Amino acid sequence: MSQEYTIAVLPGDGIGPEVTAEAVKVLRVVETRLGLKLNLNEKPVGGAGYEATGHPLPGETLEAAKEADAVLLGAVGGPQWETIDFSLRPERALLGLRSELNLFANLRPAKVFRALTEASTLKPEVVEGLDILVVRELTGGIYFGEPRGVVTLQGGERRGTNTLVYTESEIVRIAKVAFDVALKRNKKVCSVDKANVLEATGLWREVVTDLHKKEFSGVELSHMYVDNAAMQLVRNPKQFDVIVTTNMFGDILSDEASMLTGSIGMLPSASLGGKTAMYEPIHGSAPDIAGKDMANPLATILSVGMMFKYSLDREDVNTALENVVESILEAGYRTKDIMSKGMKEVGCKEMGDLVVQALEKKL
Numbered sequence: 001m002s003q004e005y006t007i008a009v010l011p012g013d014g015i016g017p018e019v020t021a022e023a024v025k026v027l028r029v030v031e032t033r034l035g036l037k038l039n040l041n042e043k044p045v046g047g048a049g050y051e052a053t054g055h056p057l058p059g060e061t062l063e064a065a066k067e068a069d070a071v072l073l074g075a076v077g078g079p080q081w082e083t084i085d086f087s088l089r090p091e092r093a094l095l096g097l098r099s100e101l102n103l104f105a106n107l108r109p110a111k112v113f114r115a116l117t118e119a120s121t122l123k124p125e126v127v128e129g130l131d132i133l134v135v136r137e138l139t140g141g142i143y144f145g146e147p148r149g150v151v152t153l154q155g156g157e158r159r160g161t162n163t164l165v166y167t168e169s170e171i172v173r174i175a176k177v178a179f180d181v182a183l184k185r186n187k188k189v190c191s192v193d194k195a196n197v198l199e200a201t202g203l204w205r206e207v208v209t210d211l212h213k214k215e216f217s218g219v220e221l222s223h224m225y226v227d228n229a230a231m232q233l234v235r236n237p238k239q240f241d242v243i244v245t246t247n248m249f250g251d252i253l254s255d256e257a258s259m260l261t262g263s264i265g266m267l268p269s270a271s272l273g274g275k276t277a278m279y280e281p282i283h284g285s286a287p288d289i290a291g292k293d294m295a296n297p298l299a300t301i302l303s304v305g306m307m308f309k310y311s312l313d314r315e316d317v318n319t320a321l322e323n324v325v326e327s328i329l330e331a332g333y334r335t336k337d338i339m340s341k342g343m344k345e346v347g348c349k350e351m352g353d354l355v356v357q358a359l360e361k362k363l
């Protein structure tokens, strides 16, 4: 009997469907080569969900995600939905999926592929061999804290509120993920906060320090304020190995870290914690290049690799995909975002085809 898995495929908006289509091609190759049976259950999400049903996270989409062995998501959002009520914005679908599936741990690896060392915004020697992991808390913090919203005050002025909240247990569980993953890497964690100003992250620092003392003293722990961390990431990124941080700081620092690797189109992610995990590139729907076959699909394809590693018990597929991506880049193929002189520019589909061809030889 062949292994059978159900994967909820949520392409979303903008370049979401373009990069997801390439990742699906890759899934199909792995299915054939490994003799698996993959049931791909495609559903609308984000703006596409809103247009289809009036809600960015339709009930059938959430159900499909909950019932699946893993979720693959493209990207959501776009200018056409920027003025609708916040509760119906495409981005809310992401928050809904993350909280409903209890995906509190978001792993965002920023690895510099050898062939792309020259594509980084930094000098080659600063990023060569860089391999860091941002562990972003994903279901708490200012993204979910109450009270939130906009009210009109007496006199007519409006006031907007969001609230940064963390409980001790929320901090402990994400810190545990970071320490555990550090034990499998270089045993080094930097916890990033704003403990000099924000009480909630003062608690964050205290709880991380206590947990470290009690259970993870074999890991080297440091703390850094987020403003300094943003600066250190571009000054000397190789000082970091695992970075653990809050929901919003992780969002920002991972986009910054992506540019060390050459492009935001290179960074995959895994969101873990509950029964079903979700895999998505860290980038958005890129309305500026949508529909032009220009998007880099590698972040989404590498997210498929993470899916095999964390949900489908085939880390070898992740390794094969990383090797395939390296070999394609070594051969000089580049999407526009990572293009440089003397290289061969390809579109989104052609990049997907190159991965498929190389993977067919590898698996």
Ligand SMILES: NC(=O)c1ccc[n+]([C@@H]2O[C@H](COP(=O)([O-])OP(=O)(O)OC[C@H]3O[C@@H](n4cnc5c(N)ncnc54)[C@H](O)[C@@H]3O)[C@@H](O)[C@H]2O)c1
Pocket (backbone or CB within 6 Å): 015, 019, 074, 075, 076, 077, 078, 079, 091, 094, 264, 265, 280, 281, 282, 283, 284, 285, 286, 287, 288, 289, 294, 295, 296, 297, 299, 337
């Ligand atoms: N996970 C998600 O679904 C997600 C993440 C971030 C932003 N968004 C949404 O996406 C929309 C656009 O947001 P934004 O412009 O701030 O961020 P973005 O990540 O969509 O784009 C930022 C820049 O990076 C480029 N880019 C992004 N992905 C790329 C890829 N794969 N290949 C080549 N270039 C790529 C874009 O062309 C753009 O110039 C907004 O609605 C936002 O809310 C969604």
Ligand SMILES: CC(C)[C@H](C(=O)O)[C@@H](O)C(=O)O
Pocket (backbone or CB within 6 Å): 077, 091, 092, 094, 095, 251, 282, 284
């Ligand atoms: C679109 C938005 C909700 C999302 C986030 O802030 O988490 C995105 O920026 C990301 O990084 O996945």
Ligand SMILES: [Mg+2]
Pocket (backbone or CB within 6 Å): 251, 252, 255, 282
């Ligand atoms: Mg982001």
